[in-house]
Amino acid sequence: MPKWSLNSDFSLIHNPSSVWSYGSKPAGYHVTGMFSLFTHLDPEPKCCSEIVAWFGSDNVWYTHGLGVYYNTKPTNILMGSVIFPANGIAMHPSNDGRFSVIRFTAPKAGNYVLDATFTHIDTCASHTGVYIIYNNLITLWEIGLAGPEDSKSFKTTDKGISVKADEPIDFIVGVGLDNVYYCDMTLARVDIHLLDLLENQSGFPIITGSIGFVLGIIISAILFHIYYRYRENRRNANVGYQVIN
Template structure:
């Protein structure tokens, strides 16, 4: 079963890379807003260069906040910000932060082929000063999931109970926004996203339909053979009698 993991697949070189791309959507338009790619990757400039982030052209570390962040180390890193707040980046974890102007941080998955996909996602506040943020999953201009996080360590998960039929090159967006308080301070949010493609799900109905069609033809042929044999036997039986009139 093909599987994609946001943390395992994170690219330190290209955006987009494989099925993943990192960017933003404008304030107030997390569903239908135009997706804009982040343009550059920067390490934390002080004492935590193991933490890197994709930013847009108007953002660097400790300015607008809007970005997708990654811990390159296989261990937790506790980052102390210039204002003394701390962020706990989990080992090889991906985090998202909205912009101070209300723009949404977006991780986009683009389906590589037609199929039925299973989503397994968890969003978790990792800022010690966290208040409110909003998280969303959007597919084809349809909100699959929308929920708020409130307070340090708050965590919410979404997993499809069945699967979602997605066509090749269609996007699924995983989004973090400012939430109920409408401010971006302390909104750093860990995003664990795992996606599985169920094999042979799209083709199965076609195959089943073809088998049913063939079996129908065979069954009809058998019935016709029985009918004509029965009819032939009756005609042969009637031929043995002399009709007297």
């Protein structure tokens, strides 16, 4: 059963890396907007070099915020008003409304189970928008975070969702209802697994139904044959009785 974890799979070298990509979408277009890859990874330059971030070509630390951030250490780190959990990944939108995006691209067709949690980690947090978008077409989830430490979770059913090979699922953080970007640092935890054939229950009803249909025909034929033989035996018995009399 293939599994992917945003935290354990985080790359300090490549973007994209395996199934994950880090980037952005333009303001106002969290669903259909064009996805732009971040281009470089930088360590925090003042106090906390253990915190690194993927940024676009127009951004560095303390410019406009847009990025995907990672705590490389297995311990919590306090950076200003932000508490970065151990090995945590956080997302922050831009001052011009652009969305921070982590994209999962399905390596093969199948049913995928998604399990995601987003949490405010800035002590001055107010409003933040969180979205999960399938294939630049369908909003799977849209929620607002409000206030410090607010946390919301999303999980598909155990059957997952059907995804074709190379189709993307975007996990997105935006400015939210207040349209203010500062204090929007949001922890993202995303775990995904692809159901194998035995787990994919969606195929079973068809198989079971087909077997039941065939068995029904066979049983009906047997019962009809028994009934037919019974009628024939009764008819022959009656004829024999009449001849004897």
